[in-house]
Amino acid sequence: MIKIENLTKHFPGLDRPAVNKLSLEINEGEVCVLVGPSGCGKTTTMKMINRLHEPDEGEVYLNGKRASEMNQIDLRRGIGYVIQEIGLFPHMTIKENIATVPRELGWDRERINKRVRELLDLMGLDPEIYSDRRPAALSGGQRQRVGVARALAADPPVMLMDEPFAAVDPITRARLQNEFLRILDKMDKTIIFVTHDINEAIKMGDKIAVLREGELVQHSTPEELLDAPANEFVAQLVGRNRSIKRLHLIRVEDIIEEDADKYSVAAESGRKEIKDKLSESKVGALMVTDEQGCLLGRVDEQSLKKEGETAGELVDEIHDQVTADSTLNDSLSVMLESGEGYVPVVDEEKGFFRDIITLQDLLQEVRQG
Amino acid sequence: MEVIGYMIHRSEMVQRLFLEHLWLIVVSVGIAILVGVFLGVLISYFKFLASPVLTICQVLMTVPSIAMLGLLLPFFGIGFQTGVIALILYSLLPIVRNTYSGIAEIDQAIIESARGMGMKDYRILFRVKLPLAFPVIMAGIRTATVMVVGIGAIAAYVGAGGLGELIFNGISRTNPPMIITGAIFVSIIAVAFDLLLGWAERAKTIKY
CATH class of the missing domain: 3.40.50.300 (P-loop containing nucleotide triphosphate hydrolases)
Structure with a gap:
């Protein structure tokens, strides 16, 4: 050319x-x-x-x-x-x-x-x-x-x-x-x-x-x-x-497994469902999503101590997220900045929650390379 | 009171001279804009010409107006044209200089991206350079116009007409109301042009 x-x-x-x-x-x-x-x-x-x-x-x-x-x-x-x-x-x-x-x-x-x-x-x-x-x-x-x-x-x-x-x-x-x-x-x-x-x-x-x-x-x-x-x-x-x-x-989308279900609960889910899913979650928190699947925030053990019955009422704000087309380096910066060992991944066009990516995932990629 | 009386008494003549003066300025500055902007653009392309052209314009401006008219007289004779030529020569410097510096001050990245996109040189001049230099050029035109309104009064000396006639005749007849009338109307023209051109400058200037 x-x-x-x-x-x-x-x-x-x-x-x-x-x-x-x-x-x-x-x-x-x-x-x-x-x-x-x-x-x-x-x-x-x-x-x-x-x-x-x-x-x-x-x-x-x-x-x-x-x-x-x-x-x-x-x-x-x-x-x-x-x-x-x-x-x-x-x-x-x-x-x-x-x-x-x-x-x-x-x-x-x-x-x-x-x-x-x-x-x-x-x-x-x-x-x-x-x-x-x-x-x-x-x-x-x-x-x-x-x-x-x-x-x-x-x-x-x-x-x-x-x-x-x-x-x-x-x-x-x-x-x-x-x-x-x-x-x-x-x-x-x-x-x-x-x-x-x-x-x-x-x-x-x-x-x-x-x-x-x-x-x-x-x-x-x-x-x-x-x-x-x-x-x-x-x-x-x-x-x-x-x-x-x-x-x-x-890119983030190349390594995530699209485990949105595993790491999220719908806003209307009750305490029991949250507890069950929390015990499964490897990061000790769950993302709360609305009916379109967009991120509302997160819940963890601490949130459960608050008043309220559904995830929508217990939700804590979340400021950090990465789009699926970001690089792993972008997500590492976000994690270092937020001090959390994970960051939620959202779709870059539609904005719905796709998965979370953790520090462990990044370490694994580095090791493989 | 005497002055107002004079104005009313000779209103027809004052009006005629006022319009003559206005015409003298409009014609001179009009031609000076064409010549001045052309020269300014020219020296922005041929940088080696910038210094000589600007120096000549500067020298022209330092010649006393009476001397300038006296020097032009043998070539152009008595009349309107000699006054116009003198006024053009006086108004060149601010217009040429501001056109040149207005273009030179444009951010080079803007010109480079225009060239890089394949705009032709004349298109860059008319669509990018001149519009961006407009406020600076306009300021030069304004300076030139206001300056030339005053010098225009002296052009009556070579028979170019205008309010200068009132002043010169007033002096030779020791008629202060006549002189003052001439001076007042010259000032009115100067202030009016200043306001008008200042407004045009602002109206066409985009804040960025």
């Missing part, structure tokens, strides 16, 4: 090239993460793909066609572009921002409106509320979603993303990453993703290309990177706690 061959770029005034004879092949539908310390040439490499920088030597091929021979404007319109600063147009509404490329392409109004609504829905932003707002009225996470929506507007086969989630807080970042992977699952996009964060690289990438001083050090799957770092530099980048890093690779 994308083939980078012998790419070299010198910037005036620097003694070594920013990118030096870099060759890389990215398959269709693959997320390739370029990772490395600042100044390693990852952003420069990315910008040579949509020709914001022209290479001094070498060539980028898109589906076998030389990028340097394509019309620059057409080339860029076929490549979604998201940067860390987002670069939304502050004087335009969200709708106008998302419609940028379709409008450049001359789509009619109806088609543009339909596409904008579709994308806002996809990003979990209600079109009725957000279409006519300006970027300043949005939170950092929402702006980043709009940035991604804008890049997706004309449905480009290729996306370039330069540290797209770096400017938001860690919790929002994890949520955006999960959302993005979920959205990506439904589309067939080839993605070049730039980050300096090895954890993000492991989580997002199908393949990871480690760069150092403009040269490719290792190009492999995240698993290979963790198991067999090519040299000392990669080993250091990956860090010592590789088993913890592995937790970034596994």
Whole structure:
């Protein structure tokens, strides 16, 4: 899909090239993460793909066609572009921002409106509320979603993303990453993703290309990177706690057993049922769910000392939960934060309770790896 | 009292000169906006031209108005056109400088994402750069206009008409009510333009 061959770029005034004879092949539908310390040439490499920088030597091929021979404007319109600063147009509404490329392409109004609504829905932003707002009225996470929506507007086969989630807080970042992977699952996009964060690289990438001083050090799957770092530099980048890093690779839904029944009681269940189920529960607590199966809270031995007959009356609030598409690392953070040895898992789309995941489960995964 | 009496007595002439003055300003500033914004945009693309162009504009502004008119006279003769050209030269600096700095101050990430999405340069200029620089450009236009209203009075010296005639004739005839009438109406035009352009600047500025 994308083939980078012998790419070299010198910037005036620097003694070594920013990118030096870099060759890389990215398959269709693959997320390739370029990772490395600042100044390693990852952003420069990315910008040579949509020709914001022209290479001094070498060539980028898109589906076998030389990028340097394509019309620059057409080339860029076929490549979604998201940067860390987002670069939304502050004087335009969200709708106008998302419609940028379709409008450049001359789509009619109806088609543009339909596409904008579709994308806002996809990003979990209600079109009725957000279409006519300006970027300043949005939170950092929402702006980043709009940035991604804008890049997706004309449905480009290729996306370039330069540290797209770096400017938001860690919790929002994890949520955006999960959302993005979920959205990506439904589309067939080839993605070049730039980050300096090895954890993000492991989580997002199908393949990871480690760069150092403009040269490719290792190009492999995240698993290979963790198991067999090519040299000392990669080993250091990956860090010592590789088993913890592995937790970034596994999603909660891959290890849970969908034991919702075992760990939950309906709000209308009485004391007897609660007691019976509690004795079975390996975490000493039960989740209370409403008729849709959504989490209301939890009950344990302590709750039973309170007044009240049904689970709905005895329920204690619960603040922490993870979505099924989170990584094991996300759930570990939540557990460490809440001080509990488990965390309930809910469906990321419908919101119903699916299972609980415990510290034991995580330990087991680490041991197996 | 004498002044009000004079205004009422000569109301027809005052009205004519008032409109002449207004026209002189509108024409001069109108052309200055076209030329100034063009130059400002030009030097934002060709950065090496920025310093010389801005310096020339600055020098032009420091020439005393009487001297400027005197220098233009041999080339353009007596009349409206000489006044207009002088006023254009005076109003260039604020407009060129503000256009240039308004564009330069735009967050580079915005421009980069526009380019990265495949917007053509002229589209980026008209859809992104100029709208974002608008408040700054407008402030420059406002400064230029208010300044030129005052200098416009001196343009009567080369036969450009306007309220300057009242002032010059008032001086030569030692007629204070005439001078004061001229001065009052010049101020009224200046304040009116300031308010009007200030309002336009705010109305079109989006808070972000």
